Amino acid sequence: MQMLKNNEFLQPLFLSRFNLIIVIFLFLGGCTVMQPLQKRKLIGVFHLIETARYADAKTAAEELINDEETAQWPRTWYARGVLCQNAYREGIKKNDKNLSELYPDQLFVALESFDKALELDESGRIEKQLAPRYVLLANDFQIAGERHFRNNKFGDALRAFAQAVEISEKPFLEMRADTNLIFNAGLAAFESQDWDKAIKYFGRLHHKHYSANTTHLLYMAQLNKSDTTAAKKTLSEGIERYKNNEELVLLLANLHFSSNDTSAALLVLNKAIGSNPDNHIFYYTKGLIYQKTEQFIEAIDAYQEAVRYAPDELMAYVNIATSYYNIGVEIDENARAIMNGAMVREEKEKSAAAYDNAIAWLDKAYERDPKDQEVIRRLHGLYRALRINDKARILERKIR
Structure with missing residues (x-):
């Protein structure tokens, strides 16, 4: 068997390795060509935004978002955020929904995009670029919230205000959420x-x-x-x-x-x-509590303090009169169980005195304002209950 020469044996092996190197080189060469192409596409998105060609910019941006490699670039998401924000602001200014509604929930898409860019940026360099964008976005959300609130869309207002608050409190922005903004968020939540x-x-x-x-x-x-x-x-x-x-x-x-x-x-x-x-309202409220719990003497004392500090508070007079009347009724009811005639007469005198006091306080209220319908009605009812019919008839003509 004839022996092979060394160079003859090695030649096919050398050629196969050479061909493999060429294939690898071509593959890697394709990758190095592809990356600059993708970068050019990203630069193109920014150019389209700058020239206000927002629909075209959206198409180009979404291609990059949907690409597995470029979706990992912080600036891809930053570009989409800028697109959403710029188109929205111009759309609001021009009242053009084709721009302000380029995306559904456009401000939220901008926020999502900026947040994603921040998440992917391991170097921390993009924070400086994002800071003014976030500030503008918080302002946009606040204005949107106010607009929704005016239109009684309280759920949408809450959503917008809440995002404005959240953005304002991002640590790297070094800003505090405005208390008025927090109040607006609370009010929108309350209304919804x-x-x-x-x-x-x-x-x-x-x-x-x-x-x-x-x-x-x-x-x-x-x-x-x-x-x-x-x-x-x-x-x-x-x-x-x-x-x-x-x-x-x-x-x-x-x-x-x-x-x-x-x-x-x-x-x-x-x-x-x-x-x-000297706040008569506190005394008056005490009187109401005592009156509702049928502690009429204590109620009268509290109402009289209210009158001392606010002599024109007519309802205090009326409630004093009502309390005296209830005292009289209470005395009369208790007297029915008394068998001793002298004691009954004594109780009758007490109830009569209570009724007289009731009339006296209503008369005082009437003298202060003879046209007050609430006083007239109360006084008329009391006169009728006490069967003072002549005075009841006079007041009846004044009731409207």
């Missing part, structure tokens, strides 16, 4: 009856001592969640912070009273009176 979010936003403001009105709204949201304990705590904190704010005091007193805790309601009012002794 999203009580959890209303509590979230109003709760933040309540703890920052934003306003008594915020405390009131937080209390109402908590009450709508049937969380009476939290509502009472909120009002108590508000009363402490806002120096016995009248509205908050009355709300807490009413909440205790509605919970059948009369003592707690009166305690709230007495504390408020200790700090604001």
